[in-house]
Amino acid sequence: MTNPARIELDGQSVELPVVVGTEGEKAVDISSLRDVSGYITLDDGYGNTGSCTSKITFIDGEKGILRYRGIPIEQLAGQSTFIETAYLLIYGRLPHAKELQRFSDLLTLHENLHEDMKYHFEGFPSHAHPMAILSAMINASSCFYPGMEIGKPTAPYFDQHAARLISQVRTIAAFSYRKTRGLPIIYPKPANKYTANFLHMMFSDPYQDYELKPEVVRALDLIFLLHADHEQNCSTSTVRMVASSKANLMASAAAGVCALWGPLHGGANQAVIEMLEDIQRSGDDGSRFIQEAKDKRNGKRLMGFGHRVYKNHDPRAKIIRQTCNTLLKSLQIQDPLLDIAFRLEEAALKDDYFIERKLYPNVDFYSGIIMRAIGIPTELFTVIFAIGRMPGWIANFKEIMDESKTRIYRPRQIYMGPTLNSYVPMKDRG
Ligand code: CMC
Numbered sequence: 001m002t003n004p005a006r007i008e009l010d011g012q013s014v015e016l017p018v019v020v021g022t023e024g025e026k027a028v029d030i031s032s033l034r035d036v037s038g039y040i041t042l043d044d045g046y047g048n049t050g051s052c053t054s055k056i057t058f059i060d061g062e063k064g065i066l067r068y069r070g071i072p073i074e075q076l077a078g079q080s081t082f083i084e085t086a087y088l089l090i091y092g093r094l095p096h097a098k099e100l101q102r103f104s105d106l107l108t109l110h111e112n113l114h115e116d117m118k119y120h121f122e123g124f125p126s127h128a129h130p131m132a133i134l135s136a137m138i139n140a141s142s143c144f145y146p147g148m149e150i151g152k153p154t155a156p157y158f159d160q161h162a163a164r165l166i167s168q169v170r171t172i173a174a175f176s177y178r179k180t181r182g183l184p185i186i187y188p189k190p191a192n193k194y195t196a197n198f199l200h201m202m203f204s205d206p207y208q209d210y211e212l213k214p215e216v217v218r219a220l221d222l223i224f225l226l227h228a229d230h231e232q233n234c235s236t237s238t239v240r241m242v243a244s245s246k247a248n249l250m251a252s253a254a255a256g257v258c259a260l261w262g263p264l265h266g267g268a269n270q271a272v273i274e275m276l277e278d279i280q281r282s283g284d285d286g287s288r289f290i291q292e293a294k295d296k297r298n299g300k301r302l303m304g305f306g307h308r309v310y311k312n313h314d315p316r317a318k319i320i321r322q323t324c325n326t327l328l329k330s331l332q333i334q335d336p337l338l339d340i341a342f343r344l345e346e347a348a349l350k351d352d353y354f355i356e357r358k359l360y361p362n363v364d365f366y367s368g369i370i371m372r373a374i375g376i377p378t379e380l381f382t383v384i385f386a387i388g389r390m391p392g393w394i395a396n397f398k399e400i401m402d403e404s405k406t407r408i409y410r411p412r413q414i415y416m417g418p419t420l421n422s423y424v425p426m427k428d429r430g
Helices: 033-037 073-079 082-091 099-111 115-122 130-141 157-181 192-205 214-226 232-244 251-262 268-282 289-292 315-329 336-350 352-358 364-374 378-402
Strands: 005-009 014-016 016-020 024-030 055-062 065-068
Touching: 014 033, 024 073, 024 214, 033 268, 055 214, 065 073, 065 082, 065 099, 065 315, 073 082, 073 214, 073 315, 082 099, 082 214, 082 268, 082 378, 099 157, 099 268, 115 130, 115 157, 130 157, 130 251, 130 378, 157 378, 214 364, 214 378, 232 251, 232 378, 251 378, 268 289, 268 364, 289 336, 315 378, 336 352, 364 378
Parallel strands: none
Antiparallel strands: 005 014, 016 024, 055 065
């Protein structure tokens, strides 16, 4: 039993319970604070606020630890697949062979979009960003299937909806890529595994199947796996926020896609490549950009560096960096952007500005170079992140729905606007 926390407010002592997680993390439970004292807590950007308790993912940002359901990310990256990891995240444990087969069969069963959904693609302009298409199409899919109004994973439809979402997000991504290029749509092949099928839908043509190189399939599968969950980040919190109102899975995931889109979150992988291309075009070896990224006046940042939680290293970045190196060697690709990235990393890790602020490469610093090598266009990078993050969002949605005590998310604020004012009719306004 942990001692309660005590705080003094207006000369009154307030006692608050302390919650201790299974990894020893401690939190002061302030949910009763306003009732007993009239105070709320203020925490800009939620940097020190636990919005929930969760059993899905553990991160220790000081030590660079990431675990899904207790299993270190390094073990999953070395031995698992994206689909097995998706099962682990959603259902809480590694599947037995039959369970994995059933999950895999469900993914195959639901891989095709409802035929009528194809017409939605016609309405988007050819320059539409694929994240806008993805969010719209996921939301639209809730119109096509029964059970969306139930909002309870225990309902018989949850397994199908979860599988449909994981499977179709990849179909939507590939269709939107081909549509924006005026290419004919390639349907999924049931015999292909998840990631191979995505590559097939992206790059095959009607007369010639894309050659599936095992090292390419594995590298992309690894990118999906490493993005599969990351506890209460901007997009996952958004999914939980929407789910807390009992909105359906598709609506919650569509909101997650929108939250992920920005360059400070999932959009960073696209921003990294654009930054590296700018550096290359300008003839800079990276050193000028490092100076610019330290100068707050120009609003530039070293994209793919820094993290709200990791203050030592991002364990995903270490794995991605190694995979990037190996893949480029195996495909015999020499990408000048990789050399710039190495130089930037080396310079930043020696620079006091980055050292003092504990800024290290994050997962997005090298993932874009892998995707470029595979032939995935830059504007699709954040969609790849979204495909990977889907199991994490579904697991968080399920957790919200399974928790009978979940209340609707509704933060408070401290109002700083004008005090009581009066309406002035138009004729009297000066
Ligand atoms: N380049 C230059 N300065 C930086 C950077 C950067 N990439 N990141 C943070 N800083 C500085 C920032 O200016 C501030 O300096 P000061 O204390 O002098 O005002 C200090 O470091 C703390 O930054 P912050 O913005 O308060 O940190 P945050 O925790 O709010 O933001 C972050 C975290 C990831 C948004 C930020 O580091 C960033 O913008 N990085 C670049 C974008 C990026 O790579 N995002 C992907 C994150 S990983 C994928 C994901 O999970 O979303």
